[in-house]
Amino acid sequence: MRRIREIVAVTVVAGCVLGTAAQTLAYEGGEVKDGGTISGTIKFAGTPPARKELQVTKDKEICGKKQHMNWDLVVGPNKGIENAVVSLLDVKKGEKWAMTKTTLDQNGCEYTPHVAVMPAGGELDILNSDGILHNIHTYGQVNSSINRAQPKFKKVLTEKFAKPDIIKVTCDAHSWMLGWLVVSDHPYVAVTNDKGEFTLRNVPPGNYKLEVWQETLGKKVQNVVVKAKQETKVTVELAK
Ligand SMILES: [Cu+2]
Incomplete structure (x- = not known):
C-alpha cells in the first residue's frame, strides 16, 4: 500500500512539472x-495584376447594389499591398492583449x-447587415471548421477560435464571398492599410523574426532588431 502511495506521489509531481513547462x-x-x-511597408515586386470584377449570381437586389472586385491581391499606386498580415x-x-470583440460584417454580400x-480565445461577432441568408463556412489549419447558416433575422453570430491560425x-x-481571419496568441500582429503600411507598437527590445503573409503570395520571414524607445523601419517585398 505504501509503495502504491509513493508511485502516485511521483506521478503527481511529474505531471505538475510537465504542466509548468x-x-x-x-x-x-x-x-x-x-x-x-x-x-x-509591404510592397509588390513586379507589375501588379489588374483587379477583376466578380459576378454576382444570386440575391442581386441586395448583393448587386455595388460592383464587386476581387480582394485577393490589392496593390496601391506605390506598390503597397493592402491586407497583408x-x-x-x-x-x-x-x-497584454485586451480581449475585445472582433467584428466581421456581411455587408453588400462582402466580408468587411x-x-x-x-x-x-477571443470572441468574433459575425454581423448580418444584409438581412438575407448567409452561411459562414470556415477553413482553418488547426481550429475546427464552422459551418453555420445565418438567416435574415439573425443579426449576430458569435464564434471563438482557441488556437493561433x-x-x-467563405x-x-x-460563392464570390471570401474573407480571412488571422488568430494570434499575441498582439504583435497588424493588417496593412491601402498604402501597404503597418505599425507594431510597444515591442520589448530584442531580436525577432517578422513574418509577412498575403493570401495569394504566401509567407516571407525577415529578421528585425528592436531597440528601446526606437523605431525600426522595414520594407518587405513580395512577388508572385
Ligand atoms: Cu453570403
Whole structure:
C-alpha cells in the first residue's frame, strides 16, 4: 500500500512539472518597459495584376447594389499591398492583449474587413447587415471548421477560435464571398492599410523574426532588431 502511495506521489509531481513547462511556452502578456516600434511597408515586386470584377449570381437586389472586385491581391499606386498580415514569430513576452470583440460584417454580400486579426480565445461577432441568408463556412489549419447558416433575422453570430491560425472564410450561399481571419496568441500582429503600411507598437527590445503573409503570395520571414524607445523601419517585398 505504501509503495502504491509513493508511485502516485511521483506521478503527481511529474505531471505538475510537465504542466509548468507547457505553460511557459505560451505567450505571457504584461507591462512592457522601454518598448520600441516596428513600422514599414509591404510592397509588390513586379507589375501588379489588374483587379477583376466578380459576378454576382444570386440575391442581386441586395448583393448587386455595388460592383464587386476581387480582394485577393490589392496593390496601391506605390506598390503597397493592402491586407497583408505582419506579425512577430515566436514572441513569448510583451504587451497584454485586451480581449475585445472582433467584428466581421456581411455587408453588400462582402466580408468587411476582408482580413481581420483577432486574439486566440477571443470572441468574433459575425454581423448580418444584409438581412438575407448567409452561411459562414470556415477553413482553418488547426481550429475546427464552422459551418453555420445565418438567416435574415439573425443579426449576430458569435464564434471563438482557441488556437493561433489563418482561417479562410467563405459563404455557402454566395460563392464570390471570401474573407480571412488571422488568430494570434499575441498582439504583435497588424493588417496593412491601402498604402501597404503597418505599425507594431510597444515591442520589448530584442531580436525577432517578422513574418509577412498575403493570401495569394504566401509567407516571407525577415529578421528585425528592436531597440528601446526606437523605431525600426522595414520594407518587405513580395512577388508572385
Ligand atoms: Cu453570403
